Amino acid sequence: MQTQACQALDRAHHLHPFTDFKALGEEGSRVITHARGVYIHDSDGHRILDGMAGLWCVNLGYGRRELVEAATAQLEQLPYYNTFFKTTHPPVARLAEKLCDLAPSHINHVFFTGSGSEANDTVLRMVRRYWSLEGKPEKQWIIGRENGYHGSTVAGMSLGGMAPMHDQGGPCVPGITHIRQPYWFGEGRLGEGHDPSPEAFGRACAEALEAKILELGEDKVAAFIAEPVQGAGGAIMPPASYWPAVKAVLARYDILLVADEVICGFGRLGEWFGSQHFDLEPDLMPIAKGLSSGYLPIGGVLVGDRVAETLIEEGGEFFHGFTYSGHPTCAAVALKNLELLEAEGIVERVREDLGPYLAERWSELGEHPIVGEARSLGLMGALELVADKATGERFDKSLAAGSLCRDICFATGLVMRSVGDTMIIAPPLVITRDEIDELVHLARQALDETARRLAEPCPL
Numbered sequence: 001m002q003t004q005a006c007q008a009l010d011r012a013h014h015l016h017p018f019t020d021f022k023a024l025g026e027e028g029s030r031v032i033t034h035a036r037g038v039y040i041h042d043s044d045g046h047r048i049l050d051g052m053a054g055l056w057c058v059n060l061g062y063g064r065r066e067l068v069e070a071a072t073a074q075l076e077q078l079p080y081y082n083t084f085f086k087t088t089h090p091p092v093a094r095l096a097e098k099l100c101d102l103a104p105s106h107i108n109h110v111f112f113t114g115s116g117s118e119a120n121d122t123v124l125r126m127v128r129r130y131w132s133l134e135g136k137p138e139k140q141w142i143i144g145r146e147n148g149y150h151g152s153t154v155a156g157m158s159l160g161g162m163a164p165m166h167d168q169g170g171p172c173v174p175g176i177t178h179i180r181q182p183y184w185f186g187e188g189r190l191g192e193g194h195d196p197s198p199e200a201f202g203r204a205c206a207e208a209l210e211a212k213i214l215e216l217g218e219d220k221v222a223a224f225i226a227e228p229v230q231g232a233g234g235a236i237m238p239p240a241s242y243w244p245a246v247k248a249v250l251a252r253y254d255i256l257l258v259a260d261e262v263i264c265g266f267g268r269l270g271e272w273f274g275s276q277h278f279d280l281e282p283d284l285m286p287i288a289k290g291l292s293s294g295y296l297p298i299g300g301v302l303v304g305d306r307v308a309e310t311l312i313e314e315g316g317e318f319f320h321g322f323t324y325s326g327h328p329t330c331a332a333v334a335l336k337n338l339e340l341l342e343a344e345g346i347v348e349r350v351r352e353d354l355g356p357y358l359a360e361r362w363s364e365l366g367e368h369p370i371v372g373e374a375r376s377l378g379l380m381g382a383l384e385l386v387a388d389k390a391t392g393e394r395f396d397k398s399l400a401a402g403s404l405c406r407d408i409c410f411a412t413g414l415v416m417r418s419v420g421d422t423m424i425i426a427p428p429l430v431i432t433r434d435e436i437d438e439l440v441h442l443a444r445q446a447l448d449e450t451a452r453r454l455a456e457p458c459p460l
């Protein structure tokens with residue numbers, strides 16, 4: 001199909017997610033037709049390095065025949081059957097076993113969903129149900145973080161702390177509140193505190209959790225939910241002091257920890273789960289995305305023994321589940337994906353080779369005149385665009401520097417996402433060192449061009 005024909009159909013009938021419908025209609029969508037390895041291709045013949053692995057999900061890269069074959073074989077054998085009403089099937093049972101094998105040893109159960117958002121809806125209901133079963137039904141409050149992302153369903157967006165989402169289609173689910181995020185460059189560095197070091201800021205953010213627990217009352221708080229590294233909020237790696245201090249707070253109170261592993265899971269940070277990198281012991285871990293490398297939609301919640309035992313022993317029927325909970329074809333593809341990640345040593349390679357290499361090359365971009373900070377962890381990275389490198393002052397909002405840089409990247413062959421004026425990357429985990437070099441080269445070119453355009457006199 002020709003580009004324009006596809007765009008016309010799209011414009012006439014398709015409402016895109018997280019999109020200004022009218023603006024996109026006027027501009028026209030980019031049509032992606034195929035992909036191989038770390039590259040996507042559009043209908044005009046451009047090859048683009050996918051620095052975002054789709055939406056942080058194509059961990060194994062594009063075009064893996066083994067996943068196609070796993071899907072085909074399962075579609076022929078049993079394309080669909082549900083897991084309600086005391087039924088199961090081999091792919092879901094095997095996938096459950098494999099996940100619990102890979103997860104920390106205190107996690108031995110999984111509840112399947114179709115997406116990360118559904119996983120977090122499940123978390124909300126499971127956590128509250130757990131405390132009711134424990135005889136503490138008043139433990140209902142869930143504490144999340146400002147600018148955290150946990151999905152787009154009503155529960156997902158309520159648990160998340162994205163204010164623009166809360167402002168649309170509310171009200172949010174009651175009993176959810178948010179504390180400050182450990183975003184040092186954005187909120188710590190220029191903050192009013194006495195000690196502006198990242199470590200002091202990290203501790204202050206953990207103290208905000210304790211203050212919130214005390215304000216609500218420990219006997220009213222069910223759980224704290226957070227991404228090990230905030231993804232959609234801007235690839236925000238917390239200061240090293242943050243997670244140990246949060247762990248210490250949670251240890252003082254009887255509150256569950258939910259680590260949202262939807263982005264950080266399956267190798268992104270060089271461990272199977274981001275929680276392992278930060279030495280967390282979460283009670284629940286929502287997962288999705290990299291679980292199937294995005295080839296088919298599947299998510300779930302990994303449930304630690306403490307919660308699982310109560311739900312199993314005391315719970316009776318849990319009135320919750322989805323038509324596609326444990327979908328056999330999605331499960332077969334996810335299982336094959338995990339086997340390949342393991343057999344090819346991809347998680348170790350991210351930890352020992354590619355992550356450190358990206359860190360080395362990415363940090364060079366920190367020297368660029370419009371970059372205030374370059375940070376990375378595993379195969380996730382961010383650049384903070386600034387107007388004044390010395391003071392870290394941001395560009396005027398009306399210049400939309402981040403969107404400009406993103407569009408330049410796309411036009412020159414790199415997908416790099418912008419969150420405000422923070423540029424982020426999270427490439428497929430199969431990227432090579434040469435491809436990292438290409439990514440850094442394209443990003444630098446885009447920064448040069450962005451700087452040049454921003455310096456042009458304003459046409460009045």
Ligand code: PMP
Pocket residue numbers: 055115116117118120149150151152156227231232260261262263288289299
């Ligand atoms: N949690 C996190 C941390 C996410 O990044 C996302 C998606 N970006 C979700 C949940 C929601 O996942 P989904 O889009 O599959 O519903």
